[in-house]
Amino acid sequence: MGYSAGAREEFRGTAEPADRKIVLHARGIVKRYRRRRVLTGVDLVVRAGEVAAIVGGNGAGKSTLLKICAGLISPDKGRVTVSGSVGYCPQNAGVMGFLTPGEHFTLFGTGRGLSRRESDRRGRRLAGELDWSPARGVLAKDLSGGTRQKLNVVLSALGDPDLLLLDEPYQGFDRGSYVDFWRSVWAWREAGRAVVVVTHMLNRLDRVDQVLDLTPGKDRGIR
Amino acid sequence: MTATLRMADATLRELLRRRGVLGLLLLVPLVFYLGRYDQTGQAVRFASLGVGFAVSAAALFSTVGGREIEPLLALSGFRPLQLFAGRLLALLAAGLGVSALYAVVVLVGQDLAHPRAVLLELALTTLVAVPLGLLLGAVVPRDMEGALLLISVIGAQMVMDPAKDSAKVLPFWSTREIITYAVDGAGAGSLGSGAAHALGVTLLLMVASGCVTAGRLRRRRHLQFA
Numbered sequence: 001m002g003y004s005a006g007a008r009e010e011f012r013g014t015a016e017p018a019d020r021k022i023v024l025h026a027r028g029i030v031k032r033y034r035r036r037r038v039l040t041g042v043d044l045v046v047r048a049g050e051v052a053a054i055v056g057g058n059g060a061g062k063s064t065l066l067k068i069c070a071g072l073i074s075p076d077k078g079r080v081t082v083s084g085s086v087g088y089c090p091q092n093a094g095v096m097g098f099l100t101p102g103e104h105f106t107l108f109g110t111g112r113g114l115s116r117r118e119s120d121r122r123g124r125r126l127a128g129e130l131d132w133s134p135a136r137g138v139l140a141k142d143l144s145g146g147t148r149q150k151l152n153v154v155l156s157a158l159g160d161p162d163l164l165l166l167d168e169p170y171q172g173f174d175r176g177s178y179v180d181f182w183r184s185v186w187a188w189r190e191a192g193r194a195v196v197v198v199t200h201m202l203n204r205l206d207r208v209d210q211v212l213d214l215t216p217g218k219d220r221g222i223r
Numbered sequence: 224m225t226a227t228l229r230m231a232d233a234t235l236r237e238l239l240r241r242r243g244v245l246g247l248l249l250l251v252p253l254v255f256y257l258g259r260y261d262q263t264g265q266a267v268r269f270a271s272l273g274v275g276f277a278v279s280a281a282a283l284f285s286t287v288g289g290r291e292i293e294p295l296l297a298l299s300g301f302r303p304l305q306l307f308a309g310r311l312l313a314l315l316a317a318g319l320g321v322s323a324l325y326a327v328v329v330l331v332g333q334d335l336a337h338p339r340a341v342l343l344e345l346a347l348t349t350l351v352a353v354p355l356g357l358l359l360g361a362v363v364p365r366d367m368e369g370a371l372l373l374i375s376v377i378g379a380q381m382v383m384d385p386a387k388d389s390a391k392v393l394p395f396w397s398t399r400e401i402i403t404y405a406v407d408g409a410g411a412g413s414l415g416s417g418a419a420h421a422l423g424v425t426l427l428l429m430v431a432s433g434c435v436t437a438g439r440l441r442r443r444r445h446l447q448f449a
Contacts (some may be wrong), residue, residue, distance in 0.1 A: 072294050072445035077326045083449040088298050098240040099233060110229040111299030139240070160300070 009053070020047040021083060023046030023163050024069060029078035031064055038064055039075070044212055046194040051117045051185055053205075054198045056214035062093060062198040065214065066167050069196065072077035085112075089152045091167045091198075095102060101127070101134035101151050105158065112159025119158065122146025126154040126202050129187070146172030153181065157188070182207075226301055230309020231316075238285060238317055239284035248277040252325055256332075263333045264406040269381075271398045274325050274353045276377045278318040283373060285314060287366040288417060303440040304320070307433050311353060316423060320350035340414055347421035348398045354428035355394050361435040381405025397421035 024046040031039040036059035042100070046052045054062045067073045070088040070203020095104060102120055123208050127134050130150045140148060153169050170181050186207075188195050239245065252273025259265035293306050322345035330338055356373070363369040371442065384388045385399045401415035405411075 009324060021236070068445070070298060071443045074300075074443045078445060081449050082444045082446065084299055085300075088295060090291070090295070094234065094295055096237050096289075096292055099238040103233060103236065107229055108296065110226050110301045111296055111301045145421045155299075215261055 001092075007205065009107060019047055019094075022046070023048050023050075024079075024085050024196065025081040026065070026069055027079050027081075029065060029068055029080070030076045030214050031061065031068065031073075032076055039068075039214070042078075042212070042214070043067070044125070044170050044196075046163070046196055046210075048194055049189055049192045050193045050196045051189050051197065052210045053208040054212045055200070056197060057061050057200075060068060060214040060216070062214055063167050066165050066198050068197065077143045082163055086163045086165065087156035087157070087158070087161035089156035089164070092145075092149070092152075095140045095148060095155070098139055100137060100139055101154075102136060104140065104151060104155055106203065112161075114159060121153055121211040123158055126157050126184075127151075129180065130154070131177055133165040143171070146174065146177060150177065153184075160193070161195055164193060166196065167198045168200070171196065183193050224369060226305040227312065228294075230306055231302065231312040234310050235316060237288075238289050238313065239251045241262065244284070245281070247326075248280055249321065251277050251355075252321075255326070256328065258323075260315060260332065263335070264402065266333060267335070267341060267402050267406060268399055270325055271348050271402060272377055272395060274318075274322055274345060275348045275355075275380075275395050276373065278314070278321060278349050278352035279356035279359070279373050279424065280370060281317065282310075282314045282353050283360040283363075283369040284366050285310060286357050286360025287363070293411035293436075297440045299411060303437045304433070306440065307357075307436045311357065311429070314353045314356070315349065319346060320349065322346055322349045334338070336408045337405045337414075340401055343414070343418065344398055344401035344405060345369050347401065347418060347425075348395060349423055350425045351394050351397065351428065354432050355426060358428050358432035360396055361432055372386055391420065394424050395423070410447055 008180070022045055024044065026042065026044040029039050030037070031040040040134045042065060043054065054065060056062050064073070068075045071080070072085055072088070084094060099107070101123070105119045105123030106116050109123065110114070114122065124134065127150065130153060134149060143151065149169060149172050153166065156164060156166065172176050173181060185195055185197065252270045255273035256270035256408060258268055259269050270311040281294070289310065296306060297303060326342050326345050329341055335341055348428065359369040359372055363372065380393050380399070381393045383393060390396055400420065401414055404414045443446040
């Protein structure tokens with residue numbers, strides 16, 4: 001793992017008691033794409049009120065691991081146990097281009113058991129936290145790339161899932177939105193939710209409780 | 224039920240807002256129909272198979288387009304059956320609208336022995352076309368492959384002699400059988416066997432497409448919820 005002790009300290013964020021409920025437990029995850037081994041026995045434990053970052057270069061298997069944790073693809077070996085509900089934010093796409101953000105809120109809110117009005121209210125509140133005010137009547141296909149990604153983040157967090165899996169969620173965000181995003185992440189942590197963020201790199205803002213580095217040859221998991 | 228209806232509502236909205244694609248798809252049966260306008264039987268057959276193509280293609284594009292969002296909706300709490308039923312309902316509603324439109328076109332433009340049989344035939348064609356498109360959309364990697372397969376099916380349906388037993392394996396055999404009855408009278412075609420074929424094929428296609436959807440959105444074995 002290539003982070004200095006100072007950086008480790010910075011990533012650590014607020015201290016977390018080890019007796020908190022485990023929300024995500026991935027054990028011995030192995031995944032190959034044809035002959036190429038992408039994940040070789042990866043373990044990850046994330047507790048309630050923790051933020052974990054998964055880092056590594058292109059092709060290191062960050063998105064693959066997150067999809068396995070979300071149950072979107074199967075590993076070749078290993079198991080994942082989740083305690084509670086899951087929200088997943090894909091790296092891109094994931095929305096219906098010809099629906100408005102409000103219609104997305106209603107649709108995803110229905111899955112979470114929310115009424116139309118409550119879905120819209122919560123969706124707009126989450127959007128506001130990312131400094132976005134969805135205009136009525138604008139279709140998702142007409143949103144900018146960054147705003148569409150904000151829609152993905154809002155949809156994953158709608159209904160307050162216990163575990164949030166975010167795959168490079170801030171692609172296309174401007175600096176202000178990036179800061180707003182991390183504020184939201186810290187608020188979710190304070191609310192007792194487990195958050196896993198896939199990222200290319202961590203900077204000073206990204207204070208997290210643990211880092212899982214999937215770069216080949218690096219030690220895994222700093223706490 | 225709410226979840227299924229919300230899915231149907233979202234699918235229908237998305238479909239109806241794709242005006243360019245929808246307009247071009249609606250044009251297919253009209254082109255087929257006008258090409259054989261002076262031969263009643265052929266005109267109705269071509270229009271009906273055009274409706275079958277347009278509705279199947281809409282279902283195919285809708286299914287392929289929904290591949291990325293459906294796993295996320297399943298993760299948010301939708302059951303695979305609700306997603307499948309919602310999409311099916313929306314496409315049936317849109318397809319029946321298209322078939323009603325072409326029923327008017329055909330009934331106004333042609334002299335038929337049994338006009339009501341044409342209404343039934345167009346409705347049954349839609350009933351077959353929707354799950355056919357859903358199935359193709361569920362099994363092909365991209366919509367281009369699905370569209371090529373669909374063209375092959377419709378093309379085979381147009382050229383194959385419906386009197387042959389082997390023609391009955393084609394999904395729109397019922398369309399031609401009922402049209403023969405509607406245009407030429409009871410001695411030439413059978414309403415009952417046509418309707419039975421359409422219902423049987425619909426059931427088979429629905430079960431097959433439902434199973435593929437459920438398989439794709441299944442909970443993976445490695446994932447357990449505590």
